[in-house]
Amino acid sequence: MPVDYFTAAAVRAAEAATGDLLTSGALMQRAATGVANVVAAHLVSTGGCYGRGVGLVVGAGDNGGDALFAGALLARRGVSVCAVLLNPERAHPAGLAALRRSGGRVVERLPATMDAVVDGVVGIGGHGPLRESAATVFASVTAPVFAVDLPSGIDADTGVVHDPAVSADVTVTFGVRRNAHLLAAPHCGRVVLIDIGLGDLDGADLRSWTDDEVGRCWPVPGPADDKYTQGVVGVVAGSPRYPGAGVLCTGAAIHATSGLTRYAGSAGAQVLSRFPEVVVSESPQAAGRVQAWIVGPGFGVDDDALARLRTVLAADVPVLVDADGLTMLAAHPELLAARTAATLLTPHAGEFARLAGQPLGPDRLAAVRDLAQRLGVTVLLKGRGTLIAGPEPSTPVIGNDAGSSWAATAGSGDVLAGLAGALLASGRSPVDAAAMAARVHSVAAAIGADDAPLGASRLLGAIPAAITRLRRAAGASVVRQ
Ligand SMILES: NC(=O)C1=CN([C@@H]2O[C@H](COP(=O)(O)OP(=O)(O)OC[C@H]3O[C@@H](n4cnc5c(N)ncnc54)[C@H](OP(=O)(O)O)[C@@H]3O)[C@@H](O)[C@H]2O)[C@@H](O)CC1
Ligand SMILES: [K+]
Missing domain, CATH: 3.40.1190.20 (Ribokinase)
Structure with missing residues (x-):
């Protein structure tokens, strides 16, 4: 089977077609669970979850919501989770509450040593380069970066890598792959596709042969x-x-x-x-x-x-x-x-x-x-x-x-x-x-x-x-x- 890639508009249409799943937040819970599982697998393979440090870089949209809910799940597994909110007034309210309830902390800047960093700055709603506040955070990151949906600063449809942009070790995406996962493959690292119940989509924009x-x-x-x-x-x-x-x-x-x-x-x-x-x-x-x-x-x-x-x-x-x-x-x-x-x-x-x-x-x-x-x-x-x-x-x-x-x-x-x-x-x-x-x-x-x-x-x-x-x-x- 070929591997298909879709535009952000096609992804949004597929999400909207799920109706209640989208409006109830079930899709986001599935997405966040997928992110948490991938990060946890990395921690387990490098020594375990308990007491390890994970940083979240959280933007103002639902991409940040995914990161916050994922952080909450990791915190419940004994991970020390701290989040930098790039736009505190607009951070996903339910996600932020979940993180706090699980013992995660909001911080001004990430600790110097982290075991993983989650890029929840922007996903398919992003446009243009990484803004300065986010770029400053990532400039000092040396831990493996797990991008939620897309590395921020990369255009979902064209794969244009703006300057600056996040370069991820692993990208965790949802339902179907986005064009950028192929067009900007070197910046996405390993791409993990999480099934969130969108079903099979027609009308791929881009395709690769296996x-x-x-x-x-x-x-x-x-x-x-x-x-x-x-x-x-x-x-x-x-x-x-x-x-x-x-x-x-x-x-x-x-x-x-x-x-x-x-x-x-x-x-x-x-x-x-x-x-x-x-x-x-x-x-x-x-x-x-x-x-x-x-x-x-x-x-x-x-x-x-x-x-x-x-x-x-x-x-x-x-x-x-x-x-x-x-x-x-x-x-x-x-x-x-x-x-x-x-x-x-x-x-x-x-x-x-x-x-x-x-x-x-x-x-x-x-x-x-x-x-x-x-x-x-x-x-x-x-x-x-x-x-x-x-x-x-x-x-x-x-x-x-x-x-x-x-x-x-x-x-x-x-x-x-x-x-x-x-x-x-x-x-x-x-x-x-x-x-x-x-x-x-x-x-x-x-x-x-x-x-x-x-x-x-x-x-x-x-x-x-x-x-x-x-x-x-x-x-x-x-x-x-
Ligand atoms: N819908 C669902 O149920 C599901 C959605 N899912 C998740 O939602 C994501 C889409 O969420 P979304 O539509 O909220 O857009 P998102 O990517 O967070 O970005 C918008 C925000 O970013 C900001 N911004 C823009 N460019 C920027 C930049 N260069 N640098 C910094 N900031 C920038 C922009 O700010 P503004 O321009 O308004 O100031 C706005 O606030 C999707 O990728 C997936 O992760 C999954 O959970 C599956 C279920
Ligand atoms: K992201």
């Missing part, structure tokens, strides 16, 4: 397959100045599927010396039939490159455009007008700005969705958090948090393009191909890096192990050999 899903969908040869039935991909990449891009992109395509890989360009000799299984030609016209093209990595932007881009985009098969191909496409958007098959663009932020005609801006989710709809293509926006939007407005954007930044290295994008292009040739839709490629790319980066910087060659070499890991996550029985 490892087992990618593994289940990964194309592997069946009994009736040969090299042609699994998809032939053509790679138009590399140049005399940048032959390596052609080698890396072609190598990734070879590792992705068992289909045939053709290379068309000036780096044929280098490609062949590394990968003798590739069928090499000088130009796309001479390459023979393919089920998808990859065009652009290390390609240059001269007239010859533009002519090749034009040829490839005129073909009635899916095309992935990357790197220099995107720079040329930004100057010649008319090349998309005559496309009859799907197109997948894979820009980084700079290429995105060229295509969109304006800087990416902080709201990456809206930007990628707008560009995909405007151009009528699928767009994969690269980064630590990859975002993939198709041209249909009704479908959720797919996001992939890499979990690490090891893949931020030269040639990494060429590898991603090779993976996604081969999956396009195997018949996957552009959104699926992009989502699967992004996931396997980040897993390969983690495996290849093994906690030390890696180059794109090692990233390439880790692709088979990454595919194996994802397929194992899906269970061995799903694919008949």
